[in-house]
Amino acid sequence: MEFPHFSTKERILGAAEELFARNGFAGASLRELTSAAKVNLAAVNYHFGSKDNLVNEVFRRRLDELSAQRLDALAQVLATAQPSLEDLLAAFIHPALALSLDKSGGATFVRVLARAYAEHNERLRKFLSENYGHVLKEFASAFGAQLPHLDKEELYWRIDIIAGALTYAMADFGVIKRRSSMSEQVHRERAAEHLIRFAAAGLRA
């Protein structure tokens, strides 16, 4: 349901997001993709050069803003007198939650993000690490300052677990299906609450 008044590039990005989330990067073919976007098959290579670069651009479109929001929220928390662990976690999680509630494909993109975690795609990992790795680094050092009782190794273990759990929860993986009576928004907000409480307790343990 990509509306025809969007530009060709936007329709391709939207359809790519949808199909990457559903079928993975290798599993989504350009013919399927261009057909869903209602554009010519050659349009992907014309506008994006290659399928690989289209994948990059799908991430760039969302991650630029998500990373900026996370860093903003982090800076805001660090500026307060007594930042709590929950505040730091919220600075990381709430922007992703907001993204997942975005009307135009945000929830879909979060599923794409989880795919990227799961696929050990070397090319994609390099792209993400080069362009957005500094965000994770800043959060790691903020957590470290809050948890002096943890040595570096333990801290990294726990952050790793949290990042994985966050990805899964946000992407709606696993066995849980929300009650149909509950709206998507309430569903995800509760997920974030649970995750923050859960993660803070685990980090302090």
Add this chain to the structure above:
Amino acid sequence: MEFPHFSTKERILGAAEELFARNGFAGASLRELTSAAKVNLAAVNYHFGSKDNLVNEVFRRRLDELSAQRLDALAQVLATAQPSLEDLLAAFIHPALALSLDKSGGATFVRVLARAYAEHNERLRKFLSENYGHVLKEFASAFGAQLPHLDKEELYWRIDIIAGALTYAMADFGVIKRRSSMSEQVHRERAAEHLIRFAAAGLRA
């Protein structure tokens, strides 16, 4: 490095595990796979019927034993007078840890397992749910008995998060690379300790 004295079927299963972990199910081709296993291209279809069924058999080879070990450990814990939350979690996690320390491909298979979580492959999910879904159900009800203060919805949320975190941690996903001075075994044992403490704290919160 599949040794030639293994049977054709075993060499195929070993190479499939390796390649599925590295490249995903769609991303691993039968030509690559049979070449790594040093068998003829047609051997997969001869011995397994199809690539889809080969995927099933890769899971069956490991999950039969893993599920049995988890259920055994769970029954043992439930038989004790005062089973703790940590005991229940250990019953779920330790068999997976042992598998990941198995000399012949266990660690690789855990990565395959994480792939299965991430890929929304309907066919594979159905196979896994039909054959191994009862294990998760039994653990869920055991957790529920331990946590009467949580309603069903909250409990499921938290189990979901734990299952995701476990999968990630065990599969060595995320940013952490172990210190090269540390053995694989110590690395994974610490992961399990952290995960159990983390998960128990989160469940009780």
Add this chain to the structure above:
DNA sequence: CTATCATTCAAACGCTTGTTTGGTTTTTCG
């Protein structure tokens, strides 16, 4: 030894993949 069955193999099948081509249409702008 021979007949029988299971296994291996090279080759080919039909199909889908990402990408490129060359020409046509549409848009931009002096």
Add this chain to the structure above:
DNA sequence: CGAAAAACCAAACAAGCGTTTGAATGATAG
């Protein structure tokens, strides 16, 4: 308007895919 640039499109390309075939080889049992 008219020329240059950008965008679009049908068609074809080479390469790779899972699968099938039919003959060659290996092992098994009468």
